[in-house]
Amino acid sequence: DELCSKQACSTKKMAEIARDAILYGGKDVAKAQKAAEDLLQKLVANGCDEAKAAPLSRKAAASLNEARSVIVVLCGEGDGAQEPNFDRFWRYLKRSADRVDQLTTAVLDIGDGALGALVSKRFEELGSTPITDVEKVVAALKPTASSTTEIQERLCVLYASQTGNAECIAKDVKVEIEARSPTCSVVVKPLDAWRERVDGTELIGKGATCIIIASTTGNGDAPDNGERFWRYVRKRAQPSDLLEGVRYCVLGLGDTNYDKFCHVGKVLDGRFAEVGADRFYELGCADEAMGLEHAVDPWLNGLWPALCGLGLIGDGSVREKVDLGEPVPVACCCSTDHAGLLLRGFDVDKFLRENPRGLDEAQLPKVREASSAEVTAAEENGRAGAFSAVRPFEAPVVGASVLADANGRRVVHVELDLTASGARYEPGDSVGVRCPNDHESLKAAAAALGVKEVSSSELIHNADLSAAPSRSVLRALAGWCSDTKERDLCLALAARPAGKLLYDACVARPRLKAYELLAALPSCRPPSEAALAGALPRLSARYYSVASSPLTPDGAARKEIVSLCFSVVKYEAGAGTNAAHSLEGADRVYARKGLCTTWLDELVRPVLAGKTITDRVPCFLKPSEAFALPEDPDAPILMVGPGTGVAPFVGFLEHRARKRRATAVSAPPPPPSALPGARPALPGARPALPGARPALPGARPSLPGARPSVQRAPQKPKTTTTTLYFGCRARDVDWLYRERMQAHASAGLDLRLAFSREDPDTKVYVQHLVKEDARKVAQLLSDGVGRVYVCGDGANMARDVHHALAHSLVAAGKAADKGAALAALEVLKKDGRLLHDIWSPIDEYED
Ligand SMILES: Cc1cc2nc3c(=O)[nH]c(=O)nc-3n(C[C@H](O)[C@H](O)[C@H](O)COP(=O)(O)O)c2cc1C
Incomplete structure (x- = not known):
């Protein structure tokens, strides 16, 4: 009645009525009405209380251009021209030129289908999007979370991880939560999957409780699988309520050897709050240089009560209170020859007595199938x-x-x-x-799976069989052991804090690999390749x-x-x-x-x-945006790259030389006597030219074909805008790219070489040479254009070089003291004139 009647009813009002409406009509209008009302009930049950059911009318048709979604329920015969409950609606619709592009429509014909076909066709002509599946219409009509007070609780652990640490911790968090609250289901995804929907809403959407575990990589950059979200959330144009209704906490992983310690974690923590999210637990920052667990474990210990306070998980108090007490005598139980994980001396019964819930079955995770969807594609870069x-x-x-x-x-x-x-x-x-994965690990996996060889690409290429078994992996393995002793051992290793000592001895220190443990557990039989792959961390690039x-x-x-x-x-x-x-x-x-x-x-x-x-x-x-050469091939640059840290500089030197050749601005040829590799005149004197061996009595003879040694070069090449500091043990042992460096030096490169094991009395490192060259280095740092690049080991070399740079500024009178010099270096970093590409020595172990 409301829809059909009354001039008094404004178009606006009609639009409101027609919005989210079910319109019914046709010859057998009663039948159509009944179907519409049944449907309405369904909508209301789905929280769609804005929807109305009303008969088809001309005015309803006229207000379609303002509606969002409409279901038309028809019950008639033939073309329905004379059916009063359809006719006026239809006549209007036929003549109307108003587009309804915004409209989602579903047409349900419970009659002979002819009217439905007419209406559907016309709706489409006017631009509406048809939905044939009523469930989808119901979902479309369902109000968004913002319009309802009943928000569904969801718990998501989202990780941004380059080499797998954050991912492992995220998976452990899921297992731990599910152990504490068996009814709680936790979604673990890479951060870039934030748009994926669960129950109709995005993972980082209203009503979600998000635990973000994010490492920092590159030079303060987000890992590949968090990069898109990182860019999205930091956009200035984002509204201040972007993440309203989201509860969150952040654990950042980083390394204090790098400048921007835990940059991604810290920025995400602040940014979430800025855009309306509600922090339920404090930021944690774990330092790989100290051992991640020193910060991760206490942070996790605080996370459980925080989640418990939100009513999301049980308190799990019993398990957390257990302590190992006296050290348990244990034979170090791993062996690379797979002789078995021996439990000589490890008293499982005693352990169980002391840690009554330490080996709780409930800790066993549900077997998760591997899902390649979990690995979101890194955004494709031009x-x-x-x-x-x-x-x-x-x-x-x-x-x-x-x-x-x-x-x-x-x-x-x-x-x-x-x-x-x-x-x-x-x-x-x-x-x-x-x-x-390597042959050895795949062989061990095949043996454990009881197959001749592993065939799943997921297990061969995407799951890391050589990673140290994390707690979630240990629990998965425990769940697949038929032998209780083996199972208990896995659970004991996974128990925290109770099993920490055991874990350190058996897993962390020997750097036990997951497949070695698998091979050492004869009763452990993963149910499928996919299940095993799903339990393991991702094999990262x-x-x-x-x-x-x-x-x-x-x-x-x-x-x-x-x-x-x-x-x-x-x-x-x-x-x-x-x-x-x-x-x-x-x-x-x-x-x-x-x-x-x-x-x-x-x-x-x-x-x-x-x-x-x-x-x-x-x-x-x-691609690297920051660690790049200046456009001008003659712009002054200074590179410090000992060992394989020289790799990017080999590329830089080659590129500059080729660019110069192309632009015909090459440096003047070097003087003929300026041969790289020349000997200095005096023992201990700084070599006149790169690679020179000091003329010590008893010095090793030159290699066959080596150029004769010369005394200090009479003149340096003019073009010394490019300086390279390279270091290694000894020139004949590990001087990488020797000929190339010498050729570049002949063409004007100022090559400075530090050999740490040539002189038994003095170890010379690149930082020593940087200090020696204080004046020149300071000049470049303060000339307003020059760039300094440092590449290699971030733990020692990069730090020492940094201090040497600061020292140079002070020694050359460009900074009053060390504090001022360090501050000046910070400015240079911000300006993109002091650039680092460094890695921690731990990477050496991992690649
Ligand atoms: C190439 C590289 C660059 C890194 N850059 C940073 C950095 O800028 N700041 C920082 O705090 N940590 C940095 N780290 C340390 C990592 O954040 C740390 O190793 C972390 O545990 C890695 O976690 P993931 O395995 O989840 O990626 C870097 C590590 C690597 C290998």
Whole structure:
């Protein structure tokens, strides 16, 4: 009646009525009405109390252009022209030229279907979006969370993780929450999946409680799987209520060796609050330099009560109060030869008595199937082409050489052809390499699964079998053990704080790998490859700096052949355990290898022997905006890159030289006597030219074909706008890219070499040379244009070089004291004139 009647009823009012309405009509109007009302009940039950059911009318038709969504329920025959409950609506609709592009429509015909066909066709002509599925209409009509006071609780753990630490912690958090509240279901996703919907709302949407675990990578950058959200949330234009109704807390992971410690975590924590989200628990910042667990464990210990306070989980108090008490005597129980995880001396019964809930079955996670959807594609970048960590390019290997191979240190140079990928790289960029799990780990996985060989790509390429088993992995393995002792051991290792000592001895110190543990648990049988892959952390990409220029030698064209160099990682783990913990056998040393560098080294061995290989390297380009060369190939730059830290500078030097050639602004040729590798006149004197060996009595003879030594060069090349500080052990041992460096030095590069093991009395490092050159360094730092680049080990070298730079400023009178010098360096960093590409030594173990 309301709809059909009354001139008195305004169009606006009609629009309100028609909005979210079910309109019914047709010859058998009673039947249509009944169907409409049933539907209405369904809508109301779905929280859609704005919806109305009303008969079709002309005015209803006239106000469709203001409606959002309409369901038309029809029951008639033929074309319905004479049916009063349809006719006027239809006549208006037929003649109307008003577009209804905003409208979602569903037409339900419970008669012979003819009227429905007419109306549907007309709706479409006018631009509406048809929905044939009523459930979808119901969902479309359902009010958004903002218009209702009943907000559904959701708990999401979102991680931004480059090398897997944050991801592991996120998965552990889920397992822990579900153990405390078995009815609670937690979604764990990469941060970039924030738009995914659960129950119709986004993961970071109204009503969600979000635990964000975010590491920082690059130079204060977000990891690939959090980068899109990172950009989205920081946009200035975002409204101040963007995240209203979201409860959150943030755990940042970082490393104090880097400048912007936990930058991503800190910024996200502040930004969420700025855009209306409600912080329910304080920010945590974990430092990898100190050991992440020192901050992560206390932060997690505070998280449970905070979630409990929100009524989201149970208190789990019993488990948290247990303590290991006296150290449990335990034979160090892992072995790389897979002899078995021996429990000699580990008294499981005693452990159980002391930790009544330490091995709680409820801790066992539900088996989760692997889902590639969890890995969101990194945003495709123009320069990176269409390839990413998720979809790597299979690059042919077109060259390789060994740069050093002595004293247990092997450094390899590899050339990959990226042409077909469409990527366009620049010096300063990095290449991410996605290596698969190694044969040994896949063999162990196949044995545990009871199959001849592993076939699932998810397990071969995406799950990290070599990662240290985290608590969630331990719990998954426990759940798959039929032997109770093995199961209890896994749970004991996962129990916190009770099992920490055990974990340190058996997992952390020896750097036990997940597959080794799997191999040592004969009764552990994962139900499927997907289940095993799903329990493991993601096998992340390893990044290597580009060590080449995309320009052809004459600088005239581009060729996307990219060079990388890497040191084949080998190290020992396990030593140094505190004997006071009475852990037998804990002093055993384990030989460990880096996964990716070992794989790459093996892959390119035939190339080194002059053969062509068909194997490809799955990789993708990671462009760097900041760590880039200035446009002008003659702009002054100073580079500090010892060891493989020199890689980007090899690319820089090649690029500058080629660019100069192309623009015909090359440096004047060097004087003929300025030969790189020349000897200085006096013992201990600074070599006149790079690479010179001091003329000490008994010095090693020159290599065959080496140029004769010369005394101090009479004149330096004029162009010394480019300076490189390179360091290694000894010139004949690990001077990487020696010939290239010498060639560049001949063309004007000021090459400064620090050899740490040539003089038994004095170890010379790059920072010493930076200090020696205080005046020149200070001049470049304060000239307003020059740039300084530092690449390599962030723990020691980068810090010492930083102090050496500060020292230079003071020594040259450019800063009053060290404090002022450090402040000046901070300004230079902000201005993009002091740039770092550094890694922590721990990476050496992990790649
Ligand atoms: C290449 C690289 C760059 C990094 N840059 C930073 C940084 O700028 N600030 C910081 O606090 N930590 C930095 N870190 C340390 C990481 O945040 C830390 O290792 C963290 O545990 C990694 O967590 P993820 O495995 O979840 O990515 C960097 C680590 C690497 C390997």
